[in-house]
């Protein structure tokens with residue numbers, strides 16, 4: 001018995017501590033063996049049995065199942081040479097082993113206190129109340145299964161709700177982004193219309209790069225001797241000329257400086273080029289073709305006044321004049337700060353480094369790339385390269401963000417200036433184009449003042465747009481913070497006068513005609529500011545709201561500072 005080769009097998013079952021020996025033939029079917037086990041356990045014959053070893057592993061009930069030996073102890077039954085014990089697990093109908101009240105009580109108890117279940121099982125195991133422990137298993141497993149199902153349902157529902165919420169929130173984000181995009185487009189369109197801006201082409205549209213009018217229809221003006229003389233002076237009235245007249249004046253300057261003759265320029269090409277330049281300035285309040293003319297005319301007058309042709313080469317003169325003509329080509333009316341903050345196409349293209357000035361250069365040389373407009377067509381490649389580099393250097397120098405750097409460099413050179421030193425000459429040329437670019441206050445008051453209004457108009461246009469787009473606003477551009485006197489005083493005192501006085505060290509002749517007008521302009525604006533401040537003091541105790549708003553309107557309408565109505569208003573109200 002017990003041998004694997006024996007015709008009989010012996011199994012010892014541990015039933016409630018009682019060891020029941022079961023003997024069956026090797027030729028019994030599994031079904032017969034299970035029936036035999038049920039009989040030995042006192043269970044119905046069709047009860048499903050599960051046989052577990054001491055490790056919890058299920059043991060198949062069939063004739064080949066390994067036999068074991070009688071256990072010395074009540075609990076464990078040695079199983080061959082192993083140390084496994086046989087435990088019996090039964091799936092019983094609940095009523096078989098427990099009275100219903102006890103079952104319900106225990107079921108309820110363990111539902112409420114599930115943590116007691118395992119200790120209880122252990123206790124039953126010790127007390128051999130195997131049937132009880134086993135009979136409780138299904139009910140508790142059912143409870144747990146229900147709980148798991150409930151949890152599953154709840155989790156599924158919550159997941160569905162979350163998914164729905166994510167979907168809705170996602171839709172909201174998409175809608176908000178779309179609204180933002182639409183609003184931005186509308187604002188840009190409105191700003192474009194309000195500012196009378198030409199649509200921003202930025203090198204994509206070559207139409208403007210070719211003159212709209214052909215040269216034969218270009219009106220021919222005969223400049224009077226008086227005009228020719230006046231053109232050499234910083235006092236030249238830039239406001240009384242039509243665009244075609246300004247074009248004729250520019251043309252005259254190139255001839256008068258012998259640039260056409262010395263560089264063998266085609267006069268017709270010069271006309272075409274100037275027409276094309278005119279067409280590539282936009283209708284901005286300030287940065288327009290008239291500003292281009294002003295800067296070039298001031299350069300011309302400085303060349304004449306300082307006799308620069310005696311110290312500079314003709315190539316330098318050509319670079320100075322051409323850079324002045326091209327220096328603000330296709331200016332969009334919004335400065336570099338706006339370009340960078342608004343992340344415009346220009347700022348992206350030029351990596352936030354002088355985007356506008358780089359753009360002006362690019363447009364200038366795109367125009368030169370057309371043979372009909374290339375006034376440098378007679379230049380050999382090396383000469384063209386020199387001219388190109390010179391023009392680019394000067395146009396890039398007009399970025400006011402570089403003002404301190406360029407002026408400091410010039411101050412270091414001016415006391416020992418060497419006209420044969422290329423670096424010195426380049427630095428001087430950079431300072432000269434900077435002087436001309438911001439030289440309006442050098443001009444007589446009646447010529448200069450409208451420019452201040454134009455510049456403020458362009459600034460306000462920008463600050464309004466910056467506010468609308470939620471971008472940072474510079475205080476000197478904010479219509480609620482700046483007035484013409486406050487804007488001009490700081491600029492004249494801290495930017496213009498120091499720069500022109502430094503140039504004056506090299507060219508003392510500019511003092512009377514350029515530096516002195518700047519000092520007078522500074523004094524005039526300081527007087528205006530004093531009046532403004534006095535008005536604001538009185539305004540704090542102003543009793544009549546309507547009059548107050550009228551005065552406020554007057555104080556910001558700085559063009560009226562000198563009007564008779566304004567003086568009359570002051571006299572009637574305050575004196």
Ligand SMILES: [Zn+2]
Nearest residue numbers: 291327328437
């Ligand atoms: Zn400019």
